[in-house]
Amino acid sequence: MTGVSQDEQYMRQALRLAALGLYSTYPNPAVGCVFVRDGRVIGSGYHVAAGGPHAEIVALESAHGDVRGATCYVSLEPCSHYGRTPPCAERLVREGIKRCVVACVDPNPKVRGQGIAMLERAGVEVLVGVLADKARYLNRAFFKSIVTGVPYVTVKVGMSLDARTALVDGSSKWITSPRSRSHVQKLRARCDAIITGSGTVSADDPRLDVRYEELPPKVRARIPRERIRSPLKVVLDSRARLDPGRYRLFSTGQVIWCTGEVEGFHGEERLSEHVLRVGIPLNEAGHIPFTAVLERLGGMGIRHALVEAGGGLTGSLIDSGLADELVVFAAPKILGPDTRPAFRTCNCTSMAKAIGYRLRKVREIGDDVKLVYELTRD
Numbered sequence: 001m002t003g004v005s006q007d008e009q010y011m012r013q014a015l016r017l018a019a020l021g022l023y024s025t026y027p028n029p030a031v032g033c034v035f036v037r038d039g040r041v042i043g044s045g046y047h048v049a050a051g052g053p054h055a056e057i058v059a060l061e062s063a064h065g066d067v068r069g070a071t072c073y074v075s076l077e078p079c080s081h082y083g084r085t086p087p088c089a090e091r092l093v094r095e096g097i098k099r100c101v102v103a104c105v106d107p108n109p110k111v112r113g114q115g116i117a118m119l120e121r122a123g124v125e126v127l128v129g130v131l132a133d134k135a136r137y138l139n140r141a142f143f144k145s146i147v148t149g150v151p152y153v154t155v156k157v158g159m160s161l162d163a164r165t166a167l168v169d170g171s172s173k174w175i176t177s178p179r180s181r182s183h184v185q186k187l188r189a190r191c192d193a194i195i196t197g198s199g200t201v202s203a204d205d206p207r208l209d210v211r212y213e214e215l216p217p218k219v220r221a222r223i224p225r226e227r228i229r230s231p232l233k234v235v236l237d238s239r240a241r242l243d244p245g246r247y248r249l250f251s252t253g254q255v256i257w258c259t260g261e262v263e264g265f266h267g268e269e270r271l272s273e274h275v276l277r278v279g280i281p282l283n284e285a286g287h288i289p290f291t292a293v294l295e296r297l298g299g300m301g302i303r304h305a306l307v308e309a310g311g312g313l314t315g316s317l318i319d320s321g322l323a324d325e326l327v328v329f330a331a332p333k334i335l336g337p338d339t340r341p342a343f344r345t346c347n348c349t350s351m352a353k354a355i356g357y358r359l360r361k362v363r364e365i366g367d368d369v370k371l372v373y374e375l376t377r378d
């Protein structure tokens with residue numbers, strides 16, 4: 001086996017560990033770490049929660065504090081600053097590691113290359129960029145939000161093969177299978193906020209919470225219940241048509257009810273322990289502008305927003321170029337041309353102008369297919 005493929009093999013292991021942190025490290029990135037000496041893994045671990053030890057320290061403890069002469073594989077550059085914990089780069093130097101393989105540089109302005117520089121200055125051999133694309137993808141929400149201040153937006157769509165989400169009478173339960181829906185629970189558990197529209201709330205009265213017992217069994221086997229968070233719920237209701245007392249989602253967790261500045265309502269008002277109403281000036285189309293919502297969420301520190309809405313909101317979000325990722329669950333059903341479309345976007349006038357997405361992942365879930373697409377920005 002060549003050196004490079006061995007590096008990839010251990011980095012893959014670090015990335016698999018990092019992924020376990022995606023449910024609980026907010027607002028920190030998910031990071032995994034593996035120590036290898038004489039061709040043997042001597043310690044491994046991942047960052048679980050902000051304020052707790054970083055991946056390198058968890059892995060060091062699992063190696064019983066002895067990593068002298070080892071290679072450290074870490075999925076994100078070791079930190080170089082005093083935050084809630086002391087700098088990991090300094091600790092790695094002190095523990096006498098020989099080599100450090102880093103998947104990608106930490107875009108956090110407080111680190112951005114300084115952890116790597118610290119290691120190199122101390123004579124540690126550093127290799128950067130092993131499985132960098134996979135590492136950046138894992139922390140795509142952290143990367144986008146720390147650089148732009150705006151959350152990464154994932155749009156989830158459960159649809160038929162002909163891209164329909166509901167029948168003519170509006171009934172939509174259920175197009176996709178229970179297994180696909182349990183993957184939706186997993187998406188929810190990994191994000192910080194769920195955005196929906198007034199149409200979905202009035203049609204389906206969804207709860208939009210994370211139900212531990214509905215998560216995929218593999219997730220439940222690895223992630224204890226207490227680590228699963230409930231994302232903030234955000235409802236876009238331009239004309240304030242919904243009555244929060246009538247719908248289930250307003251009675252649990254934290255909800256931001258975004259309405260237009262209608263009927264003299266301005267600013268914000270706490271309506272109950274669960275609901276904050278926020279007035280946002282409407283755009284020319286008479287809707288709540290997504291940019292204003294995303295800026296507000298970014299200002300609250302939200303890194304990853306999941307949109308679960310109907311064709312109306314989903315369509316205009318895609319049109320506005322703000323849907324960073326589409327996660328489509330396609331069921332092998334045909335519902336017909338008069339049923340509700342999954343994407344009520346504007347009509348594209350030339351192929352060259354079509355909004356483009358790149359296929360990132362395909363996964364069979366029983367008879368359904370899960371497709372993950374990333375927005376192409378060129």
Ligand SMILES: NC(=O)c1ccc[n+]([C@@H]2O[C@H](COP(=O)([O-])OP(=O)(O)OC[C@H]3O[C@@H](n4cnc5c(N)ncnc54)[C@H](OP(=O)(O)O)[C@@H]3O)[C@@H](O)[C@H]2O)c1
Pocket residue numbers: 156157158159165166170171172196197198199200201203204236237238239240286287288289290308309310311312313314316317340
């Ligand atoms: N299959 C799935 O994955 C899935 C997921 C969720 C929902 N659904 C289905 O979708 C159906 C509801 O679809 P829908 O299109 O009526 O509802 P929707 O997309 O949830 O909400 C659309 C409404 O959101 C409001 N809105 C606020 N800001 C907006 C903006 N910037 N752009 C566009 N709309 C904005 C608009 O009403 P106002 O401007 O008046 O507020 C609009 O009518 C239901 O049958 C539900 O079952 C399917």
